Amino acid sequence: MARTQGSHSDITGPRIREAALRLFAQHGYAAVSMRQIAKEVGVQAGALYNYTPDKQSLLFSLMSSHMEELQAAWDAVPQADSALERLRAFTGFHIRFHLERPDAVFIAYMELRNLTEANFTIIESLRRDYENGVEGILKQGVEQGEFAIPDTKIATLAVIAMLNGVNTWYRSEGRLSLDEVERVYWGMVQKAVSK
Amino acid sequence: MARTQGSHSDITGPRIREAALRLFAQHGYAAVSMRQIAKEVGVQAGALYNYTPDKQSLLFSLMSSHMEELQAAWDAVPQADSALERLRAFTGFHIRFHLERPDAVFIAYMELRNLTEANFTIIESLRRDYENGVEGILKQGVEQGEFAIPDTKIATLAVIAMLNGVNTWYRSEGRLSLDEVERVYWGMVQKAVSK
DNA sequence: CTTTTTTCTGAACATCTGTTCAGTTATTGT
DNA sequence: ACAATAACTGAACAGATGTTCAGAAAAAAG
Numbered sequence: 001m002a003r004t005q006g007s008h009s010d011i012t013g014p015r016i017r018e019a020a021l022r023l024f025a026q027h028g029y030a031a032v033s034m035r036q037i038a039k040e041v042g043v044q045a046g047a048l049y050n051y052t053p054d055k056q057s058l059l060f061s062l063m064s065s066h067m068e069e070l071q072a073a074w075d076a077v078p079q080a081d082s083a084l085e086r087l088r089a090f091t092g093f094h095i096r097f098h099l100e101r102p103d104a105v106f107i108a109y110m111e112l113r114n115l116t117e118a119n120f121t122i123i124e125s126l127r128r129d130y131e132n133g134v135e136g137i138l139k140q141g142v143e144q145g146e147f148a149i150p151d152t153k154i155a156t157l158a159v160i161a162m163l164n165g166v167n168t169w170y171r172s173e174g175r176l177s178l179d180e181v182e183r184v185y186w187g188m189v190q191k192a193v194s195k
Numbered sequence: 196m197a198r199t200q201g202s203h204s205d206i207t208g209p210r211i212r213e214a215a216l217r218l219f220a221q222h223g224y225a226a227v228s229m230r231q232i233a234k235e236v237g238v239q240a241g242a243l244y245n246y247t248p249d250k251q252s253l254l255f256s257l258m259s260s261h262m263e264e265l266q267a268a269w270d271a272v273p274q275a276d277s278a279l280e281r282l283r284a285f286t287g288f289h290i291r292f293h294l295e296r297p298d299a300v301f302i303a304y305m306e307l308r309n310l311t312e313a314n315f316t317i318i319e320s321l322r323r324d325y326e327n328g329v330e331g332i333l334k335q336g337v338e339q340g341e342f343a344i345p346d347t348k349i350a351t352l353a354v355i356a357m358l359n360g361v362n363t364w365y366r367s368e369g370r371l372s373l374d375e376v377e378r379v380y381w382g383m384v385q386k387a388v389s390k
Numbered sequence: 391c392t393t394t395t396t397t398c399t400g401a402a403c404a405t406c407t408g409t410t411c412a413g414t415t416a417t418t419g420t
Numbered sequence: 421a422c423a424a425t426a427a428c429t430g431a432a433c434a435g436a437t438g439t440t441c442a443g444a445a446a447a448a449a450g
Contacts, residue, residue: 004398004446006446047399050396113223114226150379159357187345192387202417204426391450398445403440414427415426415427419422419424
């Protein structure tokens with residue numbers, strides 16, 4: 001056998017990325033073989049190499065796509081004038097964006113150590129850009145006298161870490177709605193940075 | 196060759212655990228081979244099996260030891276009367292304990308997916324015990340009217356997630372001392388749960 | 391219908407994987 | 421000094437690993 005019925009790169013390509021994303025998130029990059037990914041897609045392992053030069057590039061591509069989508073989505077959110085309102089918007093955005101992509105988020109945080117040095121540098125830079133955006137809000141709030149923050153860098157990381165935590169426990173069938181989760185977290189974030 | 200000069204289980208045993216801990220944290224459980232661990236210790240791979248029945252047991256042992264030490268250390272901290280003071284003590288304890296064992300902490304959070312189902316259940320149970328202790332403080336604070344928390348379960352996870360974040364950026368040679376880090380985080384935690 | 395291009399198979403590659411175990415040496419006990 | 425035990429080696433095992441590639445079949449283009 002060779003080319004199969006209905007095969008098309010527009011279909012197989014995305015399916016490979018979806019399978020890799022799910023499997024990497026579930027078992028870890030190192031624990032997942034190219035043959036497992038191929039099997040999930042219904043294809044032989046060799047066929048994957050029409051879509052990625054190697055396994056490492058596949059991981060990097062998934063991570064950089066995620067980080068760029070994150071940044072682009074946040075850039076698209078209209079910014080209010082007051083720092084408080086901007087921070088509230090960020091809290092909601094971050095929670096919702098991350099809950100929509102648990103696998104990608106998981107990989108972006110857990111598989112950094114499996115990137116080559118060059119690829120790691122790139123992903124880290126993207127992450128810093130995103131963090132700097134948040135720190136900008138906190139700095140603005142301090143300047144305008146809205147926030148009381150001894151160290152905006154730490155506060156940035158603390159806020160993000162706190163919000164990321166939602167991914168470890170939230171289940172859509174659970175006790176709380178997305179709106180309620182957002183409200184509870186916003187309450188804590190808002191108080192944490194206030195005077 | 197066979198038994199080597201100066202070999203002793205009291206020495207080799209701990210060295211295997213240390214090597215495994217560092218390597219698992221650095222590259223991930225699945226990415227580290229028994230031969231790599233053995234090489235680090237200066238021994239052949241077969242010798243490891245005098246100290247662990249298999250690789251999975253080694254991982255589980257490292258994780259459960261960490262969780263039990265964590266719980267024991269927290270139990271040993273004298274508890275104040277007021278919830279506010281207990282929460283302050285917890286904040287300091289948690290930050291310091293975690294910063295002293297970055298590798299063990301990393302593994303305990305990242306390698307859950309590489310545990311067998313039975314082992315996962317045990318580790319999860321230990322983690323819940325620890326979390327319940329924190330939630331107890333928050334509940335007490337709410338009852339005594341010291342704290343304003345709409346959902347103590349979420350707040351517990353949020354506080355822990357925020358504090359865990361310190362491990363991702365803190366460096367002992369860095370800008371801030373441990374005391375300063377503790378003070379900054381306590382400021383945020385305290386405000387986040389207050390009225 | 392014929393040609394070209396795209397997509398995939400299936401086998402092969404060298405190397406690595408966790409684990410077992412008979413045999414060998416160092417240490418400990420008598 | 422010798423016997424018993426503890427600690428380790430080195431080879432072997434069956435199978436999995438990432439990656440390459442000639443060839444074959446389906447789809448698209450002419």
